[in-house]
Amino acid sequence: MNSSAGGWVIAAATAAAFAVDMLMPLGYAVPMLYVLPILLTWMLPGRQSTVLVFGGAVLLTWMGVPLSSGELTSEALVNRVLATALLFAITWLLIVHKESAGEITEARRARDASEERLRLAMSADNFGTFDWDISAGTVVWSAETERIWGLRVGGFEGTYEHWRRLVHPDDVEEAERIARLSLEHPDISYAVDHRIVCPDGTIRWIHAKATTLRDAAGRVIRMVGVNQDITERKQAEETLRQLNETLEQRVAERTAALNNSEQQLKADLKVMTVLNELGQLSSSEDTLPPVLEQIVDAAIAVARSDFGNIQLLDPESGHLKIVAQRGFPGWWVKFWNEVPKGQGACGTALQRAQRVIIDDVKQSLIYTDEAARDTLLQVGVCSVVSTPLVDRSGKLIGVFSTHYKTPIQIDEHALARLDLLARQVGDFIERAQTQTALRESEERFRKLFEHAAEGIVITDERGNLLQCNAAFCAITGYSAQELVTQQFSSLIHPDDRAQNVELVQQLLERKRSWFRIENRYLTKLGSPVWVQKHVSILFSDRDRPLYFVALVTDITQRKRDERLLQSKEAFTREVLDSLSAHVCVLDRDGVIIRTNQPWKEFAQVNSDMLRTIGAAGDNYLEVCRRAIADGDTTVLPILSGIEAVLAGRQDVFSAEYPCHSPDEKRWFLLRVSPLVESQGVVLSHLDISDRKRVEETLYVKQRELERSQAKLEELTAKLLMAQETEWRRLACELHDDITQRVATVAIDLQGIRSVTPGSEASLLAHVHQAGKMAEQITTDLQRLAHQLHPSLLEHVGLEAAVQEYVEEFEARTGLKTKVQVRNLPIAFSLDRATCLYRVLQESLQNVRKHASATYVVIRLLGSTRGVGLCVHDDGRGFDQDHQTSNGRKGLGLISMEERVGALQGTFRLKTKPGDGTEVHAWVPLSQCEVSSNGGAQA
Structure with a gap:
């Protein structure tokens, strides 16, 4: 165009x-x-x-x-x-x-x-030529080529190696590779750009192009080409x-x-x-999510971020909760809804009450928690901008946050737009929360009014009933439609109306702002019902009365319970007064709230102790503390026990304590039991003086019994000594009597024998043998007497008696026996020496009968505390546990153990099959013997 x-x-x-x-x-x-x-x-x-x-x-x-x-x-x-x-x-x-x-x-x-x-x-004219004769191995360069390569005319050596040295080291390999391809494949020409290093060190670029010449057999003979700078x-x-x-x-x-x-x-x-739409929307929390999502979209557009969210402050927990977001997965939202306060950029912005900009999440000191930082990195967040949301009163209500996948590049214009959005969002949220709170408040009041357990009545200033709830209808028996047509005062019992009218008049005259009263209503059926009313009045701005509001509670059952409680109180009082124990009831603070009649009578009789006993209204714990301060130490454990029961640390507490009067000694039993409902305790003081006197008498009798028992033990010991004396006497009689009679028998046998012819020699031999047997019997009886009471014990002591008995035993049995004696005390009572001597006798007797031993060792050892005897043999031994379990323990072992135990000594038997037997007996020295021996023995 x-x-x-x-x-x-x-x-x-x-x-x-x-x-x-x-x-x-x-x-x-x-x-x-x-x-x-x-x-x-x-x-x-x-x-x-x-x-x-x-x-x-x-x-x-x-x-x-x-x-x-x-x-x-x-x-x-x-x-x-x-x-x-x-x-x-x-x-x-x-x-x-x-x-x-x-x-x-x-x-x-x-x-x-x-x-x-x-x-x-x-x-x-900036080209140079070269001619490589492959068969001869020579290379010819033109003068221009040498100039291009930085050589003087004639400076090229004419070899392949010289060319290779002049090519740049990084390009040699590639130049040679293309040369080989050209030589091996006729259809591939040699053409390459490469660098050269001139003798002066400069680097130049060369474009080399050549054609290969072949012989009739197809072999390469030459390569001709040009070099261009x-x-x-x-x-x-x-x-x-x-x-x-x-x-x-x-x-x-x-x-x-x-x-x-x-x-x-x-x-x-x-x-x-x-912003225009926000101004036209009606605010409520129900409309918040979709509106906040639109705001997040706008914030993402303004800040050119990849993600965004709005978090509001939960007033109960103080945590931020995401209410709108864009771009984040569900698990991410769940994580940030559960983190503690102050975490991340949003938590920091809320704490500081200012915008927080994080350029790099990885390097930010705010994200010290690895879990929080990792959640951002997993969704690709690199930078964060968090702006606090503030309502009109300056109160922080949440955070506005945008997130970026790349390092942040946000200008002041975008930040200003974010601030504008944040202010508008704060206003919108505040309006929405206010309207929602108002609606919820109205709904709560309506439900409270309709479903309250207590009756609620609203009347005008003349007493005409305007509105009432279902609970009030249930109290009176009227329907709401019936009550609206009545005067409020007509429901009051005639006997109670005058007092109600007076109190209402005081409200109208502003003498009081409310009153509470208990009176009766007359229901629709005419029956009275007790109610408690809390009545207040509302005035207009012009100080005109508008409404009376009454809260009405049916207390008919309470009135019945009060009458029943009064009768129960009287019954409880009569029961407590009938008890002989002194009873009082404490509240949870230790104050005496009730006492029975015996408690009061005891306090009157002991008027000087009233301060210690306490009366109704006194704090019993303080009474105890004063008694402790006055030096009464018996009260301290009682105070601790009462406090423990009151605190619930102990179920019950009881203690006996003296409470003597000038006329007599008295004891009381204190028992503290908890009252679960009132959280107090019951204290009972029972007079146990008679029981204590009986116990004292019983204690005296018990001491007398113990003294009698000691005397009895002393008599028993004397009896044992008398028995030993009797054994000595019997030994003497056996020796003197039986020996004589046996000798007489021997003589008689010799005398009554008649000599028959031709047998004199045989008869003589027999008689002579009988005589020797009689002599042996005599010897055995003497030894028996010695065993019953060795006289050496009394005259030369235990060591000599043992030596004499062992020699006799060795001679009689032929069993090799060795005695070792060491440190025997000088002073050693006859009863203790006799005890050890009897143990020795019984032990050697057992060796002879059962051990099949070849060698016996006897040790008699003394110390500062007593004397010990050890009898050891190398016999066959026996299984002590087996014999004991079969009830076959010998009488000899039993007698030895009891004899040693009677002197407070110890007896021990050590044996096992094939390893011999060892008997240990030890008896202590008496205190007098220890003193007589002069202390320690070596």
Whole structure:
């Protein structure tokens, strides 16, 4: 299209926009139609046409103000100003775009001129030739070739290796590869661009092209070609490439700026549209989600972000909850709805009450929690902008947040638009929450009125019933329709009306603001019902009475319970008074709230102890504390026990304590039991003086019994000593009597034997044998007497008696026996020596009968505390546990154990089959013996 036609099209578009502007009323964004003729100036060259059309459009925009229908308002004026600003922005962007196109054209012309100059240079004599004789292995270069390669004339050595050294190291491999292909394939010619390194170190570009010559057999014999210095061309190409990159970058930047401006205009238009819609919407929390989603869309457009959300503050938990969002998955929303307060950019913006901008989530100190940072990175968020939402009172209600996948690039214009959106959103949310709260409050009041368990009545200032709820109808038995036709006072029992009328009059006269009273109503059936009323009055702004409001509670059952409770109180009082124990009841603080008659009588009789006993109204815990302060230590555990039961740490508490009077000794049993319902306790003081006196008498008798038992034990010990004395006497009698009688028998046997002829020698031999047997019997009886009571114990002591008995045992049994004695005390009582001697006798007797031993060792050892005896044999031993479990424990072992135990000693038997037997007996020294022996023994 030529310039003339383009001008007519632009004029027509401008005229059409002006016509529409005059036809439409003020307030509409009609001036934006002038964008069309401005954009059409793209068809015309130069910036002058664009500037002229912009000036005409601005002129016509403001000319349309007085020519258009409608009233000139501030909104219409702002509309024209915004339109003018937008037209100016579009004009400026269009001019910038035109200038960029001109620069691109100039760059292309420069590139074409450079290419022409390069063509002329190539046409000059700047070629060199080479001839490679493959069979001879020689290479011939022309003088021009040597000049091109930076060599003096004749400086080329004429070898392939010299050529290879001159080629740039990075290009040798590629040049050789193409050469081999040309030599191996006749249809492939040698053509390559590569760099060379001149002797002076400079690097130049060479274009080499050659043809291969072959013999009749098809073998390559020569390669002939040319070298061209293309260094300048390569440099020109690099310069042109850089120039093209620069131009493309500038074009891209100008195009991006134009696109950004266009996107910004669209975003601003969207923001204005959303704000206009917000102003026209009725606010309620039910309409919040869809509206907030539109606002999020507008914010994303303004900030050119990839995601966005609005979070509101939960007034109960104090946490932010996402109510609208775009671009985030469900799991992401769930995570941020559950994080603690103050987390992330939104939580930080709310705490600081200012906008938070995070350029890089990975490097931000705000996201110290790895889980929070990872949730952002998983959805691709790189940058975040969070703006607090504030209502008109300055209260923080939430956060407006936009998120970006790339590092943030947001300008002040976008931030201002975000602030504008945030203010409007705060106002809208505040209105919605206020209306919702009002609606909920009205609904709560209605439900409270209708479903309240207590009756609610509203009357006018004359007492006419205006409204009542179902509970009040249930109390009176009337329906709501029936009650509306009645005077409120007609429901009151005649005996109670006068008091009600007086109190109502005091409300009307402002002598009181409310009153509470208990009186009777007459139901529809005529029966009385007790109620408790709480009546208040409401006045108008002009101080005129408007309504009476009464809260009515049916207390008929309570009145019955009070009468029943009074009768129960009387019964409880009679029961408590009939008890002999002194009983009082404490509340949870320890105050005496009730006492029975015995308690009171005891307090009257002991008037000097009233301070300690306590009366109704006193704090019993304080009474106990005063007694402790006065030095009565018996009260301290009682106080602790009462406090423990009151605190629930102990179920019950009881204690016995003395409470003596000047005339007699008295004891009491205190018992504390909890009262679950009242959280108090019951204290009972029972006089146990008679029981205590019986216990004292019993204690005295018990001590007398113990003394008698001690005497009995002493007599028992004397009896044992007498028994031992008797055994000694019997031993003497056995020795003196039986021995004589046996000797007599032996003599008689010798005398009554008659000698028969021819048998004298045999008879004599028999008689002689009988005599020897009688003598042996005599010897055995003597030994028996010695065993019953060894006289050596009394005369020379335990050691000599043991030695004498062991020698006799060894001679009698032929069993080798060894005695070891060490540290025997000098003073050692006969009863203790006899005990150990009897243990030795019984042990050796058992060795002889059962052990089948070959060797016996006897140890008699003394110490500072007692004397021990050990009898060890190397016999066959036995299974002690088996014999004990079978009840076969010998009488000898039992007698030894009991004999040692009677002296508070210890007895121990150590044996097992095949390992011999070892008997241990130890008896302690008495205190007198320890002193007589002079302390420790070696």
